Amino acid sequence: MSITVSESRFRLDTADTTYLFQKTAFGHLESLHYGRKIPEGDVESLRYKHEIPFGSAVLYDESKDASYCLDELPLEWSGVGKGDFRTSPIEIRMPDGSFTCDFVYDSHRVETGAPKMQTLPQSTGEEAESLIVTLKDAVFPVYVDLIYTVYEKENVIARRAVVRNEAEEPVLLNQIMSYSLDLMDRSYTVTTLSGAWIREAHVVERPLRAGALVNESTSHSQHGNNPALALAVQDATEESGDVYGFNLLYSGNHRTTVELGQAGIVRITGGVNPHCFLWELKKGESFETPEAVLTYSCRGKNGMSQNFHAFVQNRVVRGDWQKKERPILINNWEANFFQFRQNSLLRLAQQGKKLGCELFVLDDGWFGARNTDTAGLGDYTVNPKKLPNGLDGLGKRINEKGMQFGLWFEPENVNDDSDLYRAHPDWAIQRPNRKPSLGRHQKLLDLTKREVRDYIVENVTKILDSCPISYVKWDMNRKVSDFLDGAFLHRYLIGYYEVLTRIFRPRQQILFEGCASGGGRFDLGQLCFSQQIWSSDDTDPIERLKIQGGLSLFYPISTMGAHVSLAPHQQTLRNTPLSTRFAVAAFGAFGLELDPKDLTPIERKSLRAMLETYRTIRKTCQFGKFSRVETGNDYTVQWQAQTEKQTVVLRVKTIVPAAQKNDLLEVKGLSPEKMYTLEQVSTPLFVSGFGTLLKHILPVTIRSYSHLLLAVNKYLKMDDYKETYRASGAQFMAGIRLHRSFIGTGYSDKMHMQGDDSAMLFIITEE
């Protein structure tokens, strides 16, 4: 039993956590504890003591209790105007025209499974237990259901709220959050994933001080601020310390507020952004908030991440690909942009196949007049010049090569220069009296309109059912502008989810990758439909360490699209080694985003070997237990993924110091007694990278620009020193002293000759 209700107390238990609250004498819900698992015991020790209120307190009902002040109570839910001056989870204009509202206990029930949502996606919890506590306003028949679903094994509590108006007069919702949680202040650090296009999901940490900190988006969940957020005690590390995590199954405009109030209580509220939000509820109508998910771990940030990873893999991602290793893909976007023909695509696929790719993805530009990003969006007619045998013809030819075929779509948008827009200008989101604002030369289609949703569903499904498509990339390249209000943004989302449900629920065999100019809309709402999301348009692995590393706090590796592209990188001009590009993309849903003909023959050979290796570690990297490992050095990033018998460790040095000390490689989570072998994956070194330093190794001096060197660089490589050991788990966990890296005094074939941005990949296998 994960839910126990006794007297006026509600207790939710997961494997490692307890969530406890009780009804007060006035019927409010007082939070007692959320954190490490505690046995049943004296609740008095958990009660917030408030015998003497603050001098400035507004007392709830002085005649009955002269110390009962809502501002000084940790609460599960609150209202407005009754003495709690912190962020309220609800702001609602009540039937009397006032915002004053006061929600008190009315009834409760416990159910098996999660109550079904009507409009939004939710986690899959058929066998989970749910507690529904119904609150009612003290005056009007306006109700709030607080719904808690307990995911025992994953240590996650899903929370949401449903507001129902039973009063004769309509009420107006101005703000309604999915949850409100009050914790005692413990000098928390707040972590968010913030950034911008091509710089998504960078970890931002700041101490929580008095006042409120807001993490929000006023468009869909986009590059700037991911909806996920963590709260960690000050000294928490990756391995230890108390950490709370919060996220939303929602792809719209979201807001999470963390507020440290004057009574030393931290309130966290999260849900739909109240920005411009107005939602009327007539008698009998209700509004359901998106599902929020909460977790806690005393095992540091990795503990929180591992809870969320298991939850997302088991309860959010679904379809045939839920737990299947992702195919190695080659995507033609960075290779071709809009310039391609059937033959060039087939050649690219052939080259990809030779390297070991299993899926060919045709990106943007296959339809209508889509030869630049100014035209064609909204149309679905295949461009006959580019694809004379149509998509079906191309797909079949790709299949004949022994590869699967995947296709890009961007169905939510329209260019003015498109047949669709010429026929239905009224389908685009715009205000009648204003000039619309464009993003990437395009307008958003109004998915609140039934006919627009039908058009998208009909056209996309016609294509999916008429050619052998086993993968879809669904792009969305702009934010929402020119909208009516916040309620419209929410209705858009409901329309979007309906479209995805109609297209993809009957086609579970399709591997679906979400995308919004790279890592926009990287969220759990999206992951209820797409098994993976393109993490960023930035394929520079050094930038990806931050992006994928940041995302890994809340999302499993299998959900992150990660590709090897050419260097210097299109987004940063950084020139990174091929081995680093490979190793970082290996911690993701792996693919290539390049034309192999732009690689030298020896680079192609090396890449082929890397892909061969990847097939042996793919399951571990994508679905193994993932940890970020602290190295004590800001410039050395270490990750590891672990299945029962195999551990894969990635170590990247972004800046190599002069006269560097020998590295210690610590592997985590092995069995001390068991024996293991460690083998480093070969790291090719291409001679052009060494310039005139070659004179230290070769008997002759070769100029760095000479034809000889260029020729050598095309066909020959050296391999960096490769570490191999056999030892006990205890020994690997104590740390392996690696061979010396180059320190400027000479060369030995037993040293590592890699500089900045170098990666090492190790495979540790249990005997």
Ligand code: DGJ
């Ligand atoms: C943005 C995506 O993130 C890219 O991968 C690519 O699909 C382009 N759109 C195509 O227009």
